[in-house]
Amino acid sequence: MNKAKNTEMVKEQGKALAENYLRGFASKLNLFGEFDNFLSALEIVVAEDEVFQGELCLAKGKEGSKLPEFSEIEEDETYLSISSQDCDLGYLRINGRRDEESFNPGDLYLLGSIAEFVSALVQQAQNFRKKDQAEKILQYLINQLPLGVVCFASEGQLIVENKTARRLLGDDGSAIIEKELAGGAAFKKGRVQLHFEIGGKLIYSEGRALEVEEGVSIHAYVLYDLSTYREKLLMDLEREAYRSELRGIPVTVALLESRSLAGGVYRRMKHAAQTLQVEPSKIQPLDAYTSACIFEGKRLQSVRYLLKQELASYKGDELSVAIVGYEGGAGGDAPAQELIERARSELRPFQEALLPELIVMDAYPAVIESLDLMISELCRLRAETCPDAIESLIRSGQFDGLFFDLDSYSPNVLSRLKAVAEESGGGFKFYYCTYKKPSMVAESFSLTRKDTVLQKPFDAEATIEAVALQFDLA
Numbered sequence: 001m002n003k004a005k006n007t008e009m010v011k012e013q014g015k016a017l018a019e020n021y022l023r024g025f026a027s028k029l030n031l032f033g034e035f036d037n038f039l040s041a042l043e044i045v046v047a048e049d050e051v052f053q054g055e056l057c058l059a060k061g062k063e064g065s066k067l068p069e070f071s072e073i074e075e076d077e078t079y080l081s082i083s084s085q086d087c088d089l090g091y092l093r094i095n096g097r098r099d100e101e102s103f104n105p106g107d108l109y110l111l112g113s114i115a116e117f118v119s120a121l122v123q124q125a126q127n128f129r130k131k132d133q134a135e136k137i138l139q140y141l142i143n144q145l146p147l148g149v150v151c152f153a154s155e156g157q158l159i160v161e162n163k164t165a166r167r168l169l170g171d172d173g174s175a176i177i178e179k180e181l182a183g184g185a186a187f188k189k190g191r192v193q194l195h196f197e198i199g200g201k202l203i204y205s206e207g208r209a210l211e212v213e214e215g216v217s218i219h220a221y222v223l224y225d226l227s228t229y230r231e232k233l234l235m236d237l238e239r240e241a242y243r244s245e246l247r248g249i250p251v252t253v254a255l256l257e258s259r260s261l262a263g264g265v266y267r268r269m270k271h272a273a274q275t276l277q278v279e280p281s282k283i284q285p286l287d288a289y290t291s292a293c294i295f296e297g298k299r300l301q302s303v304r305y306l307l308k309q310e311l312a313s314y315k316g317d318e319l320s321v322a323i324v325g326y327e328g329g330a331g332g333d334a335p336a337q338e339l340i341e342r343a344r345s346e347l348r349p350f351q352e353a354l355l356p357e358l359i360v361m362d363a364y365p366a367v368i369e370s371l372d373l374m375i376s377e378l379c380r381l382r383a384e385t386c387p388d389a390i391e392s393l394i395r396s397g398q399f400d401g402l403f404f405d406l407d408s409y410s411p412n413v414l415s416r417l418k419a420v421a422e423e424s425g426g427g428f429k430f431y432y433c434t435y436k437k438p439s440m441v442a443e444s445f446s447l448t449r450k451d452t453v454l455q456k457p458f459d460a461e462a463t464i465e466a467v468a469l470q471f472d473l474a
Contacts, residue, residue: 028300085341130368148223150177154209159218168203170222177205177221184464187219194221195288202226204262204288226285233284235338237294241326250397251326252295252303255286256350260318262288269293292308292340299397300325300424301427308354322346323354325397356471357378359393362433363408367456371403374460376468389411394420394428400471401429406441414445429470433458 076419078094085313108302132275139160142149148165152158156178169176176198194209208219240251256265266285273280282294295303300323307321322343326335347353356379360368368383382399384390393399394417402421404414414430421428431452434441447453452466 004228014219018145019216021240047097053098055093055095057090057093130247131264148205148221148225150221150223152177152219152221154217154219159332165223168201168225169198184412193288195262202230206262226287228311229284229287232281232354233286233292233294234285234340237292237339238280238334241335243296244326249297250299252298252300252397253324253326253339253343254293254295254303254307254323255290255340255347256293256320257290257347258318259289259318265289266291274468275310276306286340291345299425302396302425303399304354304356304400309351311350311354314350319350321350322348323353327396337401352380357382357398358429358431358467359384359390359399359402361385361390361402361409367433368404371463374458374463375467378464379471387416390417391420395424397424399428401431403431403433406432406445406453407436409447431466 038341044159047055048082106333108313110401139162140164142160143164145162147165148168149162150158150159150165150169176196177194179277187207187209190209190391194203194205194207196203196205202225204224204226207219209217209219211217236253237253244251256269258265263285266283269276269283269291273283276293276295278293278295279296282296284293285291297304303323308321311319311321322345324339324343326339358379358381360371360381360383362368362383363385365383368381372381379400382393384393390402394402402417404417418430421430429452431454432441432445432447433454433456438447438455441447441453452470454463454466
């Protein structure tokens with residue numbers, strides 16, 4: 001009974017001493033951030049122990065520490081192994097008590113507890129160092145990416161930002177993204193698209209809300225610098241403009257814009273490059289929502305037809321289109337930029353932009369108004385009475401046809417306009433208008449049964465049918 005009480009008392013003494021050691025170790029836990037400093041602090045705690053004369057010998061390299069030769073151990077020395085599941089971490093050498101008393105059972109109990117505790121601490125410190133190394137490796141790998149990467153905690157704190165992101169965004173990267181989100185952009189189904197300019201750079205960003213683990217989520221953004229694509233587009237367009245000046249080859253630019261999905265227009269146009277009969281390199285984004293396509297050797301009329309075929313199945317009204325041609329001799333030091341700006345100013349809903357354009361050559365405003373009321377939903381009309389001006393309009397390639405007044409102009413004028421239309425590549429449609437019966441004007445104007453003659457006052461159904469059939473609008 002006395003023996004049991006003595007053993008229990010020794011254990012209690014050992015526990016009391018263990019508390020002192022725990023306090024000493026706890027004071028060094030704040031050094032976990034620096035592995036080597038933490039190990040040095042543990043060695044100091046052991047060396048300054050008030051009860052034992054000891055030394056903590058830990059492995060500092062990648063391999064575990066070797067235990068000393070036990071055959072060389074002195075009588076008053078005790079060695080305790082500090083180990084982990086993988087290897088020996090070192091050892092704790094005790095040279096005896098400082099009061100030179102012999103070890104008692106409580107000392108042995110305490111030493112065993114210390115060894116276990118130090119083993120656990122060193123193992124955790126090594127794990128911490130591995131995580132720190134993993135973070136450094138991850139940061140290094142992220143820095144090698146050609147794209148900008150920025151990650152925030154869900155509360156807004158910056159977690160990681162690679163070198164490319166810092167180069168693109170500068171010192172105020174997180175503030176810029178927050179400003180874009182505050183401006184109306186929001187995560188929808190865990191995604192968000194941002195488009196902004198900073199320092200002359202055109203930046204497009206895809207954001208994702210990601211749940212790393214239960215209760216922990218981040219917002220990750222990948223940043224794309226679209227500036228080089230825009231620069232390439234302007235450079236190609238500049239070259240085509242000068243070639244047009246030298247060789248007289250028409251150059252047409254189609255601009256498409258949709259705010260419904262960032263990058264959506266660009267992807268669609270790239271996919272349709274073959275259908276549009278253009279090289280994929282001639283399709284480039286101006287920004288995240290607007291893309292331009294350069295058509296070399298094609299007039300507006302042809303480009304409008306190609307786009308109409310491609311977009312025939314397009315649903316929705318958020319797509320805007322503009323088609324403009326380079327006008328040689330227009331002057332200006334930056335023809336490419338001027339052409340793009342003109343296209344931007346002419347953007348309109350694609351259904352309207354892709355309508356055929358017809359010239360009305362009639363001296364009476366009432367005739368033009370009548371045609372506009374009947375077929376304005378099928379085509380766009382432009383009134384013009386001067387034959388020279390109409391020749392110029394036909395050569396521009398912008399117009400698809402002409403309403404020619406047989407009562408006001410001579411057969412010679414018609415022959416001139418037909419010749420210009422033929423020189424411009426064909427596909428130009430003539431509609432003939434008269435108050436007379438077709439048979440009365442057919443011979444003098446060399447008309448055939450295939451020609452469309454509309455009598456005034458116009459029959460609405462016949463006029464609509466004539467235009468709709470010609471341009472496949474029925």
